[in-house]
Amino acid sequence: MIWLVSxxxxxxxxxxxxxxxxxFGKNKxxxxxxxxxxxxxxxxxxxxxxxxxxxKPIGLVSEIPHETRKVYRQEHVTLSLDDLELDFDxxxxxxxxxxxxxxxxxxFGLSEIEAKERxxxxxxxxxxxxxxxxxxxxxxxxxxxxxxxLTQANITIxxxxxxxxxxxxxxxxxxxLPEASPDKIHAVFPQHTVVPISALHGEHISxxxxxxxxxxx
Amino acid sequence: MDANINGLxxxxxxxxxxxxxxxxxxxxxxxxxxxxxxxxxxxxxxxPEEEAELIETTMxxxxxxxxxxxxxxxxxxxxKSFFGLSKSxxxxxxxxxxxxxxxxxxxxxxxxxxxxxxxxSNASMH
Numbered sequence: 250m251i252w253l254v255s256x257x258x259x260x261x262x263x264x265x266x267x268x269x270x271x272x273f274g275k276n277k278x279x280x281x282x283x284x285x286x287x288x289x290x291x292x293x294x295x296x297x298x299x300x301x302x303x304x305k306p307i308g309l310v311s312e313i314p315h316e317t318r319k320v321y322r323q324e325h326v327t328l329s330l331d332d333l334e335l336d337f338d339x340x341x342x343x344x345x346x347x348x349x350x351x352x353x354x355x356x357f358g359l360s361e362i363e364a365k366e367r368x369x370x371x372x373x374x375x376x377x378x379x380x381x382x383x384x385x386x387x388x389x390x391x392x393x394x395x396x397x398x399l400t401q402a403n404i405t406i407x408x409x410x411x412x413x414x415x416x417x418x419x420x421x422x423x424x425x426l427p428e429a430s431p432d433k434i435h436a437v438f439p440q441h442t443v444v445p446i447s448a449l450h451g452e453h454i455s456x457x458x459x460x461x462x463x464x465x466x
Numbered sequence: 467m468d469a470n471i472n473g474l475x476x477x478x479x480x481x482x483x484x485x486x487x488x489x490x491x492x493x494x495x496x497x498x499x500x501x502x503x504x505x506x507x508x509x510x511x512x513x514p515e516e517e518a519e520l521i522e523t524t525m526x527x528x529x530x531x532x533x534x535x536x537x538x539x540x541x542x543x544x545x546k547s548f549f550g551l552s553k554s555x556x557x558x559x560x561x562x563x564x565x566x567x568x569x570x571x572x573x574x575x576x577x578x579x580x581x582x583x584x585x586x587s588n589a590s591m592h
Contacts (some may be wrong), residue, residue, distance in 0.1 A: 348519055348565035349528060359507025365530045372525040379522050399573075401538040405521060408514025 252310040279337035287314040287344030290422040294448035295341040315371035343374030387465040388417035394429040399407035471572030481509040537568040
């Protein structure tokens, strides 16, 4: 232990801080899952965040539901606000739904074969997204504020996060649309942190970054 | 259900019956019935973990031609606290059915209305 005594003061402090962090699990990697319905804007938000902080998007977005059919991961995104930093991995998950009708995809110009294949892949994606609930350490629950927020998928996601004691923020997305009603999301989930944003245009995105630092740090 | 009858079979499962089963047994009991075209009405609700398991099992069972998944609706009731001060709600009933059957649902506090699509004819229940 002579080496410890001869160590400079700041290194000693770091040494003990690291031990305490390890003991209390503070070094556990922060993995923030992006959850929500298909087309709620999870990947648009993930792209906004990665573009803002690491200069590149994470995945493809489209108007066709279930565009994200497997989990995408972006490691080491560091968000800096004032003197605070939040280092995390983004886990962008496929939208969770209780049903998938391939005929809905035909409306977007997909052939029947493509639509059926997309439906099959989407079912696998939903299973993968649910499995990730065991591994994420924080969640952004993305809700389209032009839609009814009180859906079974949202209730199931929130119930599971609460049961697992995983901190989460409700992101009331698409506030740029005239029919958006983020107040309704506030009214339905008054006990939770709700941040209204437009992931597409970046409106109020700094509010979300502040909420993330407060909630997940 | 008898293939010759164009009707909707509804199974009402009491909480006593469900609580005697494991989560996996509950889920497979529900999914088997719903996949068969039946509507299941449960007294009370499922736990969040069971709900996630139900969605996961449903996804495994989806067959793009014949079974597109499920719809779940709940009817909440006020939870009575000892002093009558609490305003929290608990799930009183859970209705789970095939997504192609449960067509329109109107939900208000203490009221749930559903239109079931039975192919050419429609049945409604309140």
